[in-house]
Amino acid sequence: LSKSVMSVNMPFPDRVKGAVHLNATRSFIEDISAKRSLRMITYGSFPLYLALFEPVTAARSIFLQDIVAFQQAHGPFLFTVSGGIAAIVFFIGYMIILNEYPFSIIKAKSDVIEGPYMEYAAKYRAVVVLTRGFFMFVLGAIFSVLFIGVPPTIFSPAILINIIVALIFVFMMGIFSAFTPVFTNRQLLPTILSATLLGILSIVIGLL
Incomplete structure (x- = not known):
């Protein structure tokens, strides 16, 4: 399906000889997803x-x-000021890495076909889904x-x-995703920049 009619934004220009927009540039969903x-x-x-x-x-x-x-000697980082800020930043990064709402710009629901996953099917799509599940557990274990x-x-x-923490992250992600819309590019960059500044702040506090 790559570079075919199914991956072109509608309406797409006609390429038939004698058409009005014969040499018009067409934008494919794969290209848009790659840029995202x-x-x-x-x-x-x-x-x-x-x-x-931060730790x-x-x-x-x-x-x-x-x-x-x-x-073990001083208590968990989670219950410190810098650790609490870093935990919030970690959760935001968790959502971004997993491409979940509101950071789901790679596979936006407005796309008729699911962006970069459009050509995955059967066992190949199963590998993607299983990898995502393992990644969610690994991030929870790292936390x-x-x-x-x-x-x-x-x-x-x-x-x-570790299992409980991983499940808590999954539940939090589901709740947060259910009540937030998809960010546009104009909203995504300021949000990521703010989270990045919070991460830097937590590191500075941790160094003090």
């Missing part, structure tokens, strides 16, 4: 990266073992390690905390 994806890759992921860096600045170490040990100090250990009851 590039925007999300270039600056959409900044809030999540900054939120992940590093607080623990003064890049090693997960040191970050977990610091939280548990960096902000609560509970690493995921399969043969330990503590893994229940």
